[in-house]
Amino acid sequence: MSERFKQLLRDYEDDKLSAEERAEVEQELKKLEVYQTYMDEMLERGNNPADLGVLRSSMELNPKQARKLMKRGKRKARFWSVGTVFGMLLLFGLLNSSLTSLYYTTGSPMRQSVYSDVLRSALSVSRPNIGVSLSSTPTNVLATRFFGTISKQIGSESETVGTYSQTFRFNQWIGSRVDTYLDTQNRLNLFFYLPSATETVRSSNEWARLEKLPEGSVAEAYVSLDHYYEQSDVLSKFDGKEMELVWYAVRTAVEGSETGEQAVWNPLGFPSIPLYHHDKSGLQTDDYKQTLQLLLKYKSITRSVVSTELVKDALDYADENGVQIYGVVATGPVKELLKLQEVSFVKAIRLGEVRLWNWNQK
Numbered sequence: 001m002s003e004r005f006k007q008l009l010r011d012y013e014d015d016k017l018s019a020e021e022r023a024e025v026e027q028e029l030k031k032l033e034v035y036q037t038y039m040d041e042m043l044e045r046g047n048n049p050a051d052l053g054v055l056r057s058s059m060e061l062n063p064k065q066a067r068k069l070m071k072r073g074k075r076k077a078r079f080w081s082v083g084t085v086f087g088m089l090l091l092f093g094l095l096n097s098s099l100t101s102l103y104y105t106t107g108s109p110m111r112q113s114v115y116s117d118v119l120r121s122a123l124s125v126s127r128p129n130i131g132v133s134l135s136s137t138p139t140n141v142l143a144t145r146f147f148g149t150i151s152k153q154i155g156s157e158s159e160t161v162g163t164y165s166q167t168f169r170f171n172q173w174i175g176s177r178v179d180t181y182l183d184t185q186n187r188l189n190l191f192f193y194l195p196s197a198t199e200t201v202r203s204s205n206e207w208a209r210l211e212k213l214p215e216g217s218v219a220e221a222y223v224s225l226d227h228y229y230e231q232s233d234v235l236s237k238f239d240g241k242e243m244e245l246v247w248y249a250v251r252t253a254v255e256g257s258e259t260g261e262q263a264v265w266n267p268l269g270f271p272s273i274p275l276y277h278h279d280k281s282g283l284q285t286d287d288y289k290q291t292l293q294l295l296l297k298y299k300s301i302t303r304s305v306v307s308t309e310l311v312k313d314a315l316d317y318a319d320e321n322g323v324q325i326y327g328v329v330a331t332g333p334v335k336e337l338l339k340l341q342e343v344s345f346v347k348a349i350r351l352g353e354v355r356l357w358n359w360n361q362k
Contacts, residue, residue, distance in 0.1 A: 122305035129329040143169040155218030155358040173304040192327035193224035197262035203348035213334040220352030228324035243332030251324040252314035
């Protein structure tokens, strides 16, 4: 056996060979296996062991040892391949996490903060009496998942009613949105009547339901008004009443314009607590328009929650006609809400969720 082949065997064992050299060694080792098989057959047939010993010694390597070397080399090659794959996956994961974090944490303000603001604002203007607190974490390939809890105010307490999750790759939403409270909210069958509505029979049943509730309870109510009002006028009309206005429904000029519907199932509006943005300024009613402007600036994110066409119509109407309110979400003691049946500016009511007494005197 040549010195070169011996060196190749040593390098094969240490996994130092190129693919071509490794193939060459494995081919020679297979020849040795054939040779070993041949010698075993010769011994079984009674040939002279001494002659075979000469041949065997001339190879300077026991074929069993060669096979052992070959198996060891193959095992190391497999380990090397698996290690390489895991190493590449680990490197890719670290690179993906770094690039994702870099993208979302750059900008002034940071994209992560802006996108979270857009999601939170879109939910607040399109879901009456709903708020969401969001966090974010890198996920998948160059993507970030925004997640958090959904809350609403019933009586004096704000309570968690569900969870929310949405994934974005850069500024494009991917996958399905997780909103565990949406089905519950839809089952409540809540809506506002327009001031022009003439058919409000169902509201009579709501007053009857409210009257039957025990005095020691609080409730949420969708209160429809008899006209379109400015916010200051609405606050004036509810002044002194033992309840809290938590959300305002705002006219968009789209409600009922095509279908002739007298009710609004998917209203736009704003919460009583201002939505603070990174460039916030002005009064609360101006904040409503600023929020719509923000949503239109990031349409790809907004449309994961609400129609951007509806948002644009609402902003155009508010710019031209001001912020006109036709309904509010009020919460408070059920007997105080029942008193709204006697005031002229309330057109109708829809009863939302009810809780045991938790009211703090205002």
